[in-house]
Amino acid sequence: MARDANDLARRLAREAEAVCRYYLSNGKRAGRYWVVGDVHNTPGRSMFVRLEESPKGAAGKWTDAATGEHGDLLDIIRECRGLRDFSEAAEEARRFLKLPHPEPQLDSKPVRSVAPTGSQEAARRLFAISSPIEGTLVETYLQRRGIAVARHGGSLRFHPRCYYRPDEHSSTETWPAMIARVTDLEGRITGAHRTWLDPDGFDRIRLGKAPIDTPRRAMGDLLGSAVRFGVVDDVLAAGEGIETMLSLRYVLPTLPMAAALSANHLSAMLLPSGLRRLYIARDADAAGDAVQATLTQRASAAGVEAIALSPRLGDFNEDLHIFGLETLQAALRLQLVPEDVARFLHSSTVGAE
Secondary structure (H helix, E strand, O other): OHHHHHHHHHHHHHOHHHHHHHHOOOOEEEOOEEEEOOOOOOOOOOEEEEOOOEOOEOOOOEEEOOOOOEEOHHHHHHHHOOOOOHHHHHHHHHHHHOOOOOOOOOOOOOOOOOOOOOOHHHHHHHHHHOEOOOOOHHHHHHHHOOOOOOOOOOOEEEEEEEEEOOOOOOOOEEEEEEEEEEEOOOOOEEEEEEEEEOOOOOOOOOOOEOOOOOOEEEEEOOOOOEEEEOOOOOEEEEEOOHHHHHHHHHHOOOOOEEEOOOHHHHHHOOOOOOOOEEEEEOOOOHHHHHHHHHHHHHHHHOOOEEEEEOOOOOOHHHHHHHHOHHHHHHHHHHHOOHHHHHHHOOOOOOOOO
């Protein structure tokens, strides 16, 4: 397997620019490098792929300056397409290179072409086939909820016709959807969260979500995982909803955050090693009180300082939407530890890309 991987990586390196143009189409060439947001083809300039061999390294090697991740072109194919293991990535690479299929081994197991419904594999594939949110209904939905700049770090995507089935007795429908990547502490995709959206507009009842019974659903394995915004160092803010945490991230653009998607999952969210302080962005309800108590106890047992962040209304997205950016900024200034005010709350960065 190692020999096969090395051979494919070398072949792909000879076609490095073609690989990048195909799999990282939202990037562009800059000198001897291909520049893009991340390995999932998000627009941006954080990730650099070397296109030509040089004293600095071989062609096809890449590094993401924002996360520290690195690898070769085979890794790009696997991550960009949301493939589960080497055999799937190798098959995709051979297809791109137009190589013949290898002779099947007698003890090999056939690769399933259809991922089980609701599985981690299905979640990875859904995220992989979705597109960046820029210029889509997702961006419009978030802006209308007061989040003018969605600093999601590649964790959100858009699917124009995402399947929705009300129940087992109903026919399948399709609606546009915001797709969120759920990952574990190592950054592996363990699930996906779907928010189906109304393509016809925004109203005060549904707040832009599709007119269906359950416009939010998760798939895959969620326990202990979360939708993550930014790379955690020693301080983290965690809460329930995606919109809640994106509202905080709008005000605190460099503070790493995690959305656990529900009160129960927030209580059980795994804490990263090296964490020194945890801000709990609680919702203003009974479940929020219970989460704060449970998570504070777990953090304390792990030697992590836990501090509650409390909204004036139901959650921080409501606060942002109703009171505005400056009022939310002022409220958070009073709740953060002074050193974190200086570190994360910069008025000059609010509203900036």
